[in-house]
Amino acid sequence: MNCKELAYLLADYFDGSMDPRMRAELDGHMAMCEPCMNFAKTYRMTCRKASELRKCIEYKIPDEVRERLASFLVAATEKFPEQMEEYHLQVERERREKVLAFCRAAIEAKLSSMAALLVESHCANCRECKEYFDSVLKTRGLNGPHPEEIQEHVTRLMESLPPDEEFFLA
Amino acid sequence: MSAERWKEDEGLLERLRKGAPGAVDELLRQYQGKIFNLAMSILKNESDAEEAAQDVFMTVIRKVDTFKGNSAFYSWMYRICVNTCLMRLRGKRRNDTVAIEEFMPVFTEDGMHASPMDDWSKEVERKALNEELGMMIRKFTEELSEKYRVVFVLSDIEGLSNEETAKVLGMTVPAVKSRLHRARLYLREQLSRYLKEGKVE
Numbered sequence: 259m260n261c262k263e264l265a266y267l268l269a270d271y272f273d274g275s276m277d278p279r280m281r282a283e284l285d286g287h288m289a290m291c292e293p294c295m296n297f298a299k300t301y302r303m304t305c306r307k308a309s310e311l312r313k314c315i316e317y318k319i320p321d322e323v324r325e326r327l328a329s330f331l332v333a334a335t336e337k338f339p340e341q342m343e344e345y346h347l348q349v350e351r352e353r354r355e356k357v358l359a360f361c362r363a364a365i366e367a368k369l370s371s372m373a374a375l376l377v378e379s380h381c382a383n384c385r386e387c388k389e390y391f392d393s394v395l396k397t398r399g400l401n402g403p404h405p406e407e408i409q410e411h412v413t414r415l416m417e418s419l420p421p422d423e424e425f426f427l428a
Numbered sequence: 429m430s431a432e433r434w435k436e437d438e439g440l441l442e443r444l445r446k447g448a449p450g451a452v453d454e455l456l457r458q459y460q461g462k463i464f465n466l467a468m469s470i471l472k473n474e475s476d477a478e479e480a481a482q483d484v485f486m487t488v489i490r491k492v493d494t495f496k497g498n499s500a501f502y503s504w505m506y507r508i509c510v511n512t513c514l515m516r517l518r519g520k521r522r523n524d525t526v527a528i529e530e531f532m533p534v535f536t537e538d539g540m541h542a543s544p545m546d547d548w549s550k551e552v553e554r555k556a557l558n559e560e561l562g563m564m565i566r567k568f569t570e571e572l573s574e575k576y577r578v579v580f581v582l583s584d585i586e587g588l589s590n591e592e593t594a595k596v597l598g599m600t601v602p603a604v605k606s607r608l609h610r611a612r613l614y615l616r617e618q619l620s621r622y623l624k625e626g627k628v629e
Contacts, residue, residue: 260535269608300548304612307619
């Protein structure tokens with residue numbers, strides 16, 4: 259082992275992850291080589307002083323920064339519930355639009371075979387939905403918003419489709 | 429990290445998730461110093477660090493629901509902080525760092541130390557870290573390019589294990605070790621040169 263090789267092994271030597279045979283090798287070299295011994299000692303002292311820095315810099319944060327940070331966060335978190343509400347409304351709007359599109363596709367017989375099958379089997383067990391779909395199919399038009407219950411059922415139907423699969427025919 | 433500390437973090441997390449009054453204050457009290465300092469050591473500028481700290485805490489509060497307990501809370505926060513700071517650095521001019529190669533040890537062709545080596549460890553050890561030496565370490569650290577600086581700050585100054593640093597930075601452990609070693613070699617050399625000039629009594 260030469261001095262250069264030793265210098266690049268010092269991290270392992272000091273963090274205790276080096277195997278004992280290798281360690282003995284390094285110890286042997288250092289016993290004979292003053293520059294390496296000094297290099298190793300100052301390397302270790304450098305690490306030690308850096309970790310001492312952690313204890314004594316003790317995270318000074320200027321008072322005015324501290325105050326601004328607190329008031330910023332308080333203001334931001336107060337606004338946060340409003341933003342969440344806005345987000346929920348947005349999600350709800352999108353859901354309604356999707357249900358509408360689904361029903362339109364049903365009327366125009368443009369549902370994919372999988373979606374059509376889902377509607378059929380659902381309607382066999384659900385009187386409300388069967389009546390609803392029968393009536394819109396008869397009038398061939400959507401009269402106003404869907405009843406809340408239909409919304410829910412259709413949403414669930416759409417959710418049982420595999421993700422990324424469209425409900426209408428290409 | 430002690431078990432007690434971990435428990436404290438668990439409690440804080442739970443209160444943050446519920447939006448309990450005072451939870452944000454507590455989060456700030458415990459972590460603003462650490463986060464601000466970490467941001468300072470990456471960004472090296474107080475107003476940038478302040479803005480970064482705002483972003484970090486906003487992100488933490490918003491994403492606290494998505495935090496999974498499989499890593500320590502503080503290491504998750506460090507990760508958010510490092511990412512936020514590195515994003516800020518991107519696109520900024522960064523020519524105020526030194527070339528680390530100039531501070532690597534020099535060897536002869538047959539791998540011997542090319543110059544005599546002083547042992548200043550005893551001289552420095554005797555006294556506790558004084559203000560001047562502490563300031564010099566900070567200054568030298570700041571002059572490192574962030575590639576090395578962030579690893580050095582997290583591992584040697586913040587005291588994270590190599591594994592934790594690797595997790596925070598999304599790097600492999602060997603890559604962390606090699607950067608850390610080079611940063612230490614650099615700092616050792618800087619301190620040697622500085623002490624040789626005899627500025628520390």
